[in-house]
Amino acid sequence: MVLSLQCSVCGYNLYERDLTLLVMAREQPFSKRNRCSGEVNDVTASLRRVLKTHEPGRALDKVWPIEQETRYLESLSSRETFHVAVNENGRIVGFQSLDLWSTLLPSMAHNGQVGTFVLPEWRGHGIGRQLWSATEAFAREALYSKLAIQVRASNASAQEFYRALGFTKCGLLTRQVIIDGVEDDEVPMEFFC
Numbered sequence: 001m002v003l004s005l006q007c008s009v010c011g012y013n014l015y016e017r018d019l020t021l022l023v024m025a026r027e028q029p030f031s032k033r034n035r036c037s038g039e040v041n042d043v044t045a046s047l048r049r050v051l052k053t054h055e056p057g058r059a060l061d062k063v064w065p066i067e068q069e070t071r072y073l074e075s076l077s078s079r080e081t082f083h084v085a086v087n088e089n090g091r092i093v094g095f096q097s098l099d100l101w102s103t104l105l106p107s108m109a110h111n112g113q114v115g116t117f118v119l120p121e122w123r124g125h126g127i128g129r130q131l132w133s134a135t136e137a138f139a140r141e142a143l144y145s146k147l148a149i150q151v152r153a154s155n156a157s158a159q160e161f162y163r164a165l166g167f168t169k170c171g172l173l174t175r176q177v178i179i180d181g182v183e184d185d186e187v188p189m190e191f192f193c
Contacts, residue, residue, distance in 0.1 A: 077103075079142040083134045085118070085127045094118035096131035098139060101148065110145040114191075116158075123157075132165050136193070145193050152177060153185035167191045 073082060077100065085094040094117060101111035114135065118127050139147055149167065151158045159169070167189040176186040 081135065081138050083131050085131055093122040094127045094131060096135050098135050112139055112144045112147045114147050114149045128161055140193050147191045147193065149189050150186040151189060153187050159187060162189050165191065
């Protein structure tokens with residue numbers, strides 16, 4: 001079954017694909033959506049599934065409680081977004097966030113920070129690219145001129161994914177992450193809109 005890739009906030013149909021894209025933004029926060037608790041639970045469940053894989057290169061070491069995830073989603077400003085890819089059964093299979101780099105420094109208002117998660121069994125099916133397409137368009141409209149992401153040094157496939165999107169490596173943060181007692185470096189990557 002083919003679903004439309006559309007914005008759940010405004011209903012705009014982006015193009016036909018096998019996934020639906022939902023956009024969580026300040027204009028229609030989770031607390032005012034019909035499926036509020038279900039969507040937050042689904043996001044949290046998806047994160048738990050990613051964490052259970054124990055795959056090298058994952059960025060998270062724990063999932064936020066539902067209340068914290070809800071607070072985060074409700075706190076998004078009009079220049080921040082959270083895109084969700086949903087399969088034909090309505091289950092979240094991936095999501096991508098765009099947050100301000102700093103909420104305190106106006107001198108950095110042009111910078112955004114991206115985060116992407118796709119369930120392992122859904123990787124390689126174009127979901128990340130679809131999410132990026134929506135995020136990049138949103139970022140340009142929200143007047144970002146630079147986006148950044150930090151990728152684990154051990155996650156070569158994620159680095160390659162971002163390189164293919166136009167991100168470039170801009171340094172190395174040594175021993176930046178410790179997960180399950182194992183240190184890893186992070187590779188900052190940047191994209192100019």
